[in-house]
Amino acid sequence: MSLRLYNTLTKHEEDFSSLQKGKVTMYTCGPTVYGRPHIGNYASFLMADLLRRWLEAGHGYSVTHVKNITDVGHLLHDADHGDDKIQKEAEKEKLHPLKIARRYEREFLEDEHALNILNPHHRPRASEYIKEQLAMIKKLLKKKCAYETDDGIYFDVSTFPHYGDLSGNTLDNIAAGKRVQVNEKKRHPADFALWKKCIGDNAKHILRWHVESGEVSTSAGDDPCSGFPGWHIECSAMSSTLLGNQIDIHTGGEDNIFPHHECEIAQSECATHKKPFVRYWLHRRRINIGSTSSPQGVQKMSKSLGNVLSLDDIIAMGYSPLDLRYYLLSVHYRTNLKFTKKGLEDAHIARRRIVEWMREQGQREFASHGSSHDIKDFSIQKIKGFYEDFKNSMDNDLTTPAALGAVFECMNYVNSASTPGDDGHTLLKDFVTMIQRTFGCFDIEEESIPPVVRSLVRKREEARRGGDFAKADALRNDVLALGYEIRDGEGGSKLLKQAKK
Numbered sequence: 361m362s363l364r365l366y367n368t369l370t371k372h373e374e375d376f377s378s379l380q381k382g383k384v385t386m387y388t389c390g391p392t393v394y395g396r397p398h399i400g401n402y403a404s405f406l407m408a409d410l411l412r413r414w415l416e417a418g419h420g421y422s423v424t425h426v427k428n429i430t431d432v433g434h435l436l437h438d439a440d441h442g443d444d445k446i447q448k449e450a451e452k453e454k455l456h457p458l459k460i461a462r463r464y465e466r467e468f469l470e471d472e473h474a475l476n477i478l479n480p481h482h483r484p485r486a487s488e489y490i491k492e493q494l495a496m497i498k499k500l501l502k503k504k505c506a507y508e509t510d511d512g513i514y515f516d517v518s519t520f521p522h523y524g525d526l527s528g529n530t531l532d533n534i535a536a537g538k539r540v541q542v543n544e545k546k547r548h549p550a551d552f553a554l555w556k557k558c559i560g561d562n563a564k565h566i567l568r569w570h571v572e573s574g575e576v577s578t579s580a581g582d583d584p585c586s587g588f589p590g591w592h593i594e595c596s597a598m599s600s601t602l603l604g605n606q607i608d609i610h611t612g613g614e615d616n617i618f619p620h621h622e623c624e625i626a627q628s629e630c631a632t633h634k635k636p637f638v639r640y641w642l643h644r645r646r647i648n649i650g651s652t653s654s655p656q657g658v659q660k661m662s663k664s665l666g667n668v669l670s671l672d673d674i675i676a677m678g679y680s681p682l683d684l685r686y687y688l689l690s691v692h693y694r695t696n697l698k699f700t701k702k703g704l705e706d707a708h709i710a711r712r713r714i715v716e717w718m719r720e721q722g723q724r725e726f727a728s729h730g731s732s733h734d735i736k737d738f739s740i741q742k743i744k745g746f747y748e749d750f751k752n753s754m755d756n757d758l759t760t761p762a763a764l765g766a767v768f769e770c771m772n773y774v775n776s777a778s779t780p781g782d783d784g785h786t787l788l789k790d791f792v793t794m795i796q797r798t799f800g801c802f803d804i805e806e807e808s809i810p811p812v813v814r815s816l817v818r819k820r821e822e823a824r825r826g827g828d829f830a831k832a833d834a835l836r837n838d839v840l841a842l843g844y845e846i847r848d849g850e851g852g853s854k855l856l857k858q859a860k861k
């Protein structure tokens with residue numbers, strides 16, 4: 361069976377094929393680093409991680425994955441007016457915007473590492489791709505797909521007939537509705553900012569670049585020659601620079617569909633004339649929280665509603681980040697998961713059962729070697745069947761509940777059967793490896809780390825985050841004394857068990 365994926369653009373499940381044989385290019389909209397991401401954000405990054413793992417483990421593709429860091433230009437309410445989210449946080453905390461951005465970027469990378477999300481091949485920061493963004497903006501101006509006003513440069517949506525194809529928000533719908541606040545300087549309410557000038561409300565913007573040279577500007581206050589990019593252009597420019605003008609897959613959360621991804625398509629296709637800019641669009645449905653019995657009912661988890669949970673909250677509840685990983689992946693990505701404590705507890709129990717079973721299988725292999733007494737083999741055909749069910753479920757638009765169902769059926773069968781013969785065992789081992797590579801939360805080694813070591817590692821991360829490096833070093837030595845070495849690297853720290861002397 362070939363891999364089938366639901367494409368938000370065509371609203372259909374389609375057979376997946378890549379532009380280049382054996383290779384896949386994939387772009388994931390990364391976080392805006394102005395605060396700690398919440399677990400709803402991670403649900404979308406985990407979906408991208410699962411997809412990449414399945415392309416690699418299940419289909420042998422060589423995937424090039426780009427996930428950006430938005431450290432400038434993401435305006436509040438995702439519209440082209442209002443404050444830059446990072447600038448606003450910087451004013452609140454009385455720190456330089458880049459200090460804020462780097463701090464939350466670091467926390468994000470630590471969280472991703474704890475959730476066992478694979479590092480992308482490129483993690484571009486928007487602030488380091490300004491020249492590429494300006495080059496694209498200039499191309500759009502030249503093609504008359506964009507125009508300049510006294511406060512910025514805007515994309516002219518009337519030049520792109522396919523605007524609305526992804527989200528259904530066509531120009532007619534937008535004109536009829538009152539959703540978009542009218543900016544009198546714009547020709548159409550749906551026109552969106554490619555560049556904002558540092559004047560008026562944006563005169564206080566600290567991160568700014570010269571529009572002509574693309575170099576960092578040191579001016580202050582009103583300066584129409586300096587400005588900063590709009591959010592949408594960042595992803596278009598970074599994606600084409602790192603992956604080319606046409607890519608296989610673009611992922612994000614459901615909230616990114618409009619306006620962000622709709623605008624990305626318009627800019628990229630107008631600037632490059634490559635259609636489609638993205639061949640498969642995949643979006644994770646949002647996470648809800650609360651219950652039907654609470655006064656607010658079920659709400660979407662969002663920072664603006666103040667009902668978010670961070671990874672630290674999950675750890676404080678006594679769960680491993682990998683329990684959360686399992687929980688968020690155990691529900692199909694096109695289902696709205698209603699997050700509950702009970703759901704997390706069930707995920708914790710289910711994950712432990714699978715890890716324990718995998719550990720037993722490893723030991724069973726050891727025990728079966730050299731045993732000569734008569735062993736009744738379990739049916740290889742049965743194992744083959746479970747393995748096929750697993751693969752078919754993943755190929756069917758990443759239907760993880762059914763894939764995990766096949767894992768549990770296999771577990772029940774093996775537990776009730778006798779020790780496998782060699783052939784059966786090899787097949788079972790392959791299956792276990794495939795499950796581990798695909799889901800990334802059944803690492804037997806990881807599970808054998810004593811809770812005291814894990815707790816010390818976490819305390820050290822906190823000390824590092826708070827800038828208390830003396831304390832962090834002391835905790836690292838405590839961990840070392842227990843036989844584990846912490847190695848810091850890009851994307852977080854790794855824990856290595858020291859060989860016994």
Ligand SMILES: [Zn+2]
Pocket residue numbers: 388389390595620
């Ligand atoms: Zn993006």
